[in-house]
Each structure stands twice: as structure tokens, then as C-alpha cells.
Amino acid sequence: MPESxxxxxxxxxxxxxxxxxxMQEKLLPSIDAAARVTWNTRRLLDGAAILEVPVLGTEQYPKGLGATVPExxxxxxxxxxxxxxSSCNCVAEKxxxxxxxxxxxxxxxxxxxVQQTALDLLALGYDVLLAVDAIGSRFRQDKRIALRRMESCGVTLTTTEAALFEWCRVAGTPQFKQISGLVRETEPS
Known part of the structure; x- marks a missing residue:
């Protein structure tokens, strides 16, 4: 049998x-499709926990924009x-x-x-990927143009479901069963 x-x-x-x-309390309500963005971000975090992918987070000026949403x-x-x-300076050491x-x-x-972080991480030599259904902006055009700019600079676009299965890699494991459960969740309306 050939090697994997x-x-x-x-x-x-x-x-x-x-x-x-x-992902903060005072900013999130003004984001287009905020419930979907929050849902997909939560699914990524749950998938990361299942598959032991390390997670980091940031908060922009929480005194003015509030804390990260509890979920x-x-x-x-x-x-x-x-x-x-950019979140880069906050997380570069980690x-x-x-x-x-x-x-x-x-x-x-x-x-x-998101865009400034992505571009800074690219400059530091990281391969940057973006779960397009787990990011948002207040206005669709801002998000659309940001995606185009980031992709043209070398950011790879993906989705939450694609990322979860890519991390999982194979079926038939206990982790796959948990990831499948995340994928089968019903999207918020």
C-alpha cells in the first residue's frame, strides 16, 4: 500500500x-449576517478543540467595544x-x-x-487562510472588496466546513464523528 x-x-x-x-459585544450587532458569522466562528472553535488545533483571539479597545461575546x-x-x-503584534510571540x-x-x-492582520501575517511569512463565512463587516461591499484584496495578496480563501474537514482529514474516527455533528448543525436564520 502506498504511503499517505x-x-x-x-x-x-x-x-x-x-x-x-x-468578536465583541458592541460591534457584532452591526455586522451583516452577524448570527452566521458567530455560528461559524463557534463551530471553528469547537472543531479546533476536538482536533487540538491551538486557538488565539484578540479584542479591539474593549473599553469602547465591549468584551468578546460569551459564546x-x-x-x-x-x-x-x-x-x-492588526492583531499581529498581540499574537506574534504566541x-x-x-x-x-x-x-x-x-x-x-x-x-x-482582519485584513490588516492577514497582510501583516503574510509579511511575516505565514500561510494565511480565511474562513470567509466566519468573517464579517457592517457593509457587504467592504467585505467583498477586502476578500478580493486579501486573495490578490496571497491569502487563501476557504469556508468553515472545508476547514473542519481539512483538519479532520479522514472519516471513521471518533473525531470525525464529532466534526460531522458540527457540520450537520442547522445554520441560524
Whole structure:
């Protein structure tokens, strides 16, 4: 039987970290499709816990924008505060220690903090992926243009479901059964 192929383009639990950006109480209600963004971010966090993918998070000026929403906060642990739009300086040291070449991003807002973080991480040599259904902006056009810009700069676009199955890699394991449960959840209306 041939040896299993390990394509370096694919995310695995051993080569990826998940970074959740600024999913905060006062900002989230104004985000287009906020319930879907929150749901997908939560599913990514649950999948990361099942498959032991390390997770990081940030909060943008919590004094003004509030704390991370409880559904996300309870899955993140300690979250550093920032004033810079990019999360890169907040998480760079932790990412270096994790030694994961790939970073999957989720959070808000696509055209501000997510985009600046993605571009800074690219400049540091990371492979940056973006779960497009787990990010948002107040206005669809801002998100649409941010996705185009990030992709043209080298960010790889994916979805929550694709990321979960990519991390899982194979069927027939207890982890696959849990990931399948996350995938089968009903999307919020």
C-alpha cells in the first residue's frame, strides 16, 4: 500500500493555528449576517478543540467595544486587548512559540482588523487562510472588496466546513464523528 500523501497546501492540526479577531459585544450587532458569522466562528472553535488545533483571539479597545461575546469568549481563554487594528503584534510571540506555519482567520471586521492582520501575517511569512463565512463587516461591499484584496495578496480563501474537514482529514474516527455533528448543525436564520 502506498504511503499517505501529505500535501503541504493543506491545513492539519499540527501545522495550523486559529485566530479569532475582535468578536465583541458592541460591534457584532452591526455586522451583516452577524448570527452566521458567530455560528461559524463557534463551530471553528469547537472543531479546533476536538482536533487540538491551538486557538488565539484578540479584542479591539474593549473599553469602547465591549468584551468578546460569551459564546466565543468561553472557548478562547485569555484574549489580549489591542488598539492597533492588526492583531499581529498581540499574537506574534504566541504564534512563534506555537511554530505553526498556517494561520486560519475568523472575526470582524473583514476590511479593517482582519485584513490588516492577514497582510501583516503574510509579511511575516505565514500561510494565511480565511474562513470567509466566519468573517464579517457592517457593509457587504467592504467585505467583498477586502476578500478580493486579501486573495490578490496571497491569502487563501476557504469556508468553515472545508476547514473542519481539512483538519479532520479522514472519516471513521471518533473525531470525525464529532466534526460531522458540527457540520450537520442547522445554520441560524
Amino acid at each position: 500523501i501529505h500535501n503541504p497546501l493543506l491545513m492539519t492540526p499540527k501545522n495550523t493555528a486559529l485566530l479569532v479577531i475582535d 466565543i469568549a468561553e472557548r478562547l481563554g485569555e484574549v489580549p486587548e489591542k488598539l492597533e487594528f 504564534l512563534t512559540k506555537l511554530n505553526r506555519p498556517k494561520v486560519l482567520l475568523a472575526g470582524i471586521e473583514a476590511h479593517v482588523c
